[in-house]
Amino acid sequence: MTFDADVGVVGLGAMGSMTAWRLAKRGVSVLGWDRLAPGHDQSASGGESRIFRTAYKEGPAYVPLLIKSRHLWNELEADTGTLLLNLIGAISMAQEDSDYMRNVIASCRNFDLDHEILSASQVRERYPVHTLDPGEVAVLDRWAGYVRPDRANMVAARQAESLGATLHRYTPIRDIEFSQHGATVYSDTQEWRVRKLVLTAGPWTRRLLPGSELNHKLVRIVLAWYRTENDTLFQPDVFPIFMRLSGGLDFCGWPMINGDSVKLGRNGSHGVFEDPDKLNRNVESAWFIRWRRMIRDYLPGIIPDPVRVGAYMDSWTPSGNAVVDLHPDCSNLVTLYGFSGHGYKLSPIFGEIAARLALEEKVEQDISIFRSPALGSFDAIPNETMVP
Numbered sequence: 001m002t003f004d005a006d007v008g009v010v011g012l013g014a015m016g017s018m019t020a021w022r023l024a025k026r027g028v029s030v031l032g033w034d035r036l037a038p039g040h041d042q043s044a045s046g047g048e049s050r051i052f053r054t055a056y057k058e059g060p061a062y063v064p065l066l067i068k069s070r071h072l073w074n075e076l077e078a079d080t081g082t083l084l085l086n087l088i089g090a091i092s093m094a095q096e097d098s099d100y101m102r103n104v105i106a107s108c109r110n111f112d113l114d115h116e117i118l119s120a121s122q123v124r125e126r127y128p129v130h131t132l133d134p135g136e137v138a139v140l141d142r143w144a145g146y147v148r149p150d151r152a153n154m155v156a157a158r159q160a161e162s163l164g165a166t167l168h169r170y171t172p173i174r175d176i177e178f179s180q181h182g183a184t185v186y187s188d189t190q191e192w193r194v195r196k197l198v199l200t201a202g203p204w205t206r207r208l209l210p211g212s213e214l215n216h217k218l219v220r221i222v223l224a225w226y227r228t229e230n231d232t233l234f235q236p237d238v239f240p241i242f243m244r245l246s247g248g249l250d251f252c253g254w255p256m257i258n259g260d261s262v263k264l265g266r267n268g269s270h271g272v273f274e275d276p277d278k279l280n281r282n283v284e285s286a287w288f289i290r291w292r293r294m295i296r297d298y299l300p301g302i303i304p305d306p307v308r309v310g311a312y313m314d315s316w317t318p319s320g321n322a323v324v325d326l327h328p329d330c331s332n333l334v335t336l337y338g339f340s341g342h343g344y345k346l347s348p349i350f351g352e353i354a355a356r357l358a359l360e361e362k363v364e365q366d367i368s369i370f371r372s373p374a375l376g377s378f379d380a381i382p383n384e385t386m387v388p
Contacts, residue, residue, distance in 0.1 A: 001181050001193065005031040005166070007358050008185055008194035010173050010208065011201035012038045013045050014149060014344050015336045017156035018351025019198050019358075021076065024163035028359065031192055032165060033185065035172040035204070038157035043202045043276075045149040046312035047223045049254050049263060050344040051241050053090050055115055055141035056107045057100050058320065058342060063111045065349050065365055070143060072348030076152075080159050084152045088236045088255070090144030091118070091127065093244035096137045100245045104139050114142040129233050129301045133246055146241055146254060149344060156351075173201075176208055178330050196358040198334045203276035203313050205337040215323070215372075216315045216338035220271040222283055224291065224306040225261040233301055234262050249294050261307055264299075266291065267341065269316070276313060283309040316340040324350055324370035326357055334358050335372070 007023050009016045012034035023030045036042060052073070054066045073085040094100040108115040118138040123130055132138070161167055168187075175186040176197065183197040199209060206213045228234045239255040239262075250267040257263075270287070273279060288306055295304040317323065317338035327333040334357045336350060343350070349365065356363045 003182060003195050004192045005029040005194045007196045007198060008032070008183065008192065009198045009200060010176070010185065011199065011204065012153070012157055012167060013043050013200065013202050014153055014347040015202075015339075015350055015354065016198070016200035017153045017160065018347045019200060019336075019354040020160035020165050020167065020351075021156045021163075022351045022355040023358070024160040024165040026355065026359070027164070028355075030160065030165035031185075031194060032157070032160070032167040033171045033173050033187070034167070034169055037169040038167070039150045039154035041150060041312070044312070044314045044339065045153055045344065047221075047263075047310060048148065048150070049146045049257060050149050051090065051144070051243070051252065051254075052085060052087075052147055052345040053092075053141050053144040053241070053243070054107065054111075054113050055090075055092060055104045055139055055144070057092060057103045057243070059103050060107045060110050061366075061369060062346075063107050063113070065346055067111065068352075068365065069346050069349040072352060073147070076156060076159065076348065080155050082151070082155050084155065085145060085147055086236070086257075087143060087145040088240050090141045090241035090243065091123075091130075091138045092141065093123070093130065093132060093136055093138045093242065093246060095133075095135050095245075097135070098245065101137065101139070108139065108141070116140040116142075127239065129239060129299060130242070131298050131300065136246065140240070144241060146257060147344065173208065178332055181332075183332055196332050196334065198336070198354050198358055200336045200354070202337065203315050205315065205335070206276075209335060209337075212335070212337060216317045217272050218274065218276060219269045219314050219316045219341075220273060220279060221265070221312045221314055221341070222270045222287055223263060223265045223310050223312065224288060225263050225308040226295070226306055227261055227303045228256075229301050229303060231256060244298070246298055249298075251294055253299070262302060264291070264295075264302075266294070270311070273313075279311065279313050281311045283311050314339065314341055321369045322350075323372055324353055324367055325372045328372050
């Protein structure tokens with residue numbers, strides 16, 4: 001059988017663009033396809049910014065991967081002469097005796113992360129725009145900040161091309177067939193044969209990988225941008241990224257990285273849907289009536305009416321852990337999907353792991369939690385309801 005490339009990558013968003021870069025850097029022949037083009041905001045990389053953090057509330061098992069991912073972000077920056085990872089710091093806030101805060105502190109202490117535990121009075125003095133509830137503390141993670149996903153995806157894809165990869169933009173893939181020798185990838189007008197295939201199609205994975213719909217759901221995410229009463233208090237040098245669990249609210253925010261507004265997000269699903277081409281991008285005003293309480297109680301320096309809103313999509317598994325694995329029934333297929341709202345920061349290391357799996361190289365990291373999961377209950381997916 002004649003092959004058009006050693007490895008094909010279907011989907012060139014965060015995971016696909018990084019996988020293509022890591023493969024091309026090894027000198028492997030790479031073909032890639034995307035229904036749009038690297039850098040678009042129509043899938044799980046939308047929303048202008050993504051948080052990078054190492055003090056991880058999801059648990060210390062992620063921290064070695066995050067540390068390696070930070071080094072790979074720096075490697076991509078060095079390879080391309082482009083600033084991608086902006087380490088302005090991040091603060092996590094929650095009750096001192098909560099599982100949330102215990103996980104954050106364990107991440108810091110177990111891996112000697114550059115951090116500082118702050119009392120409520122220290123937060124008031126250093127970050128006066130935040131209001132803490134009684135019993136809450138904060139952890140400053142100095143190895144944290146943000147990435148601009150549109151820029152980063154485009155840079156990784158272009159770097160892959162500069163190293164010899166061939167990437168097909170505006171080329172939706174309608175079918176994939178596997179044999180014992182490789183895979184055949186079909187668009188509406190063309191077909192290609194590759195020895196190994198990496199499937200990083202994000203929400204469109206459900207169409208291309210039969211059965212995957214049983215262990216991940218498509219989730220609608222809502223983000224909003226706000227003006228402030230005093231812009232000087234919300235600049236990146238004085239208002240770092242934040243994540244907090246307060247008053248039953250799980251939310252996060254970014255400083256004025258775009259120069260004129262802060263971005264806020266409420267963690268959790270804003271609705272589950274079935275078709276990635278039919279995401280409802282209209283955001284009902286009822287969401288932001290309830291967000292006013294969050295701003296009033298915890299961020300009083302922000303004017304509580306958004307100047308811009310956006311709906312985006314992600315795919316979530318019942319466990320909250322992604323699938324990054326060789327397909328159990330097909331040795332020619334590597335699958336990456338279901339990143340459950342916290343995959344972007346890890347995209348360089350997941351791209352490296354995908355490249356190693358495709359090339360049958362040893363994976364140095366422990367990826368046992370990302371193996372193809374047993375089916376679980378989707379009742380476990382957190383949901384932000386409309387209750388005020």
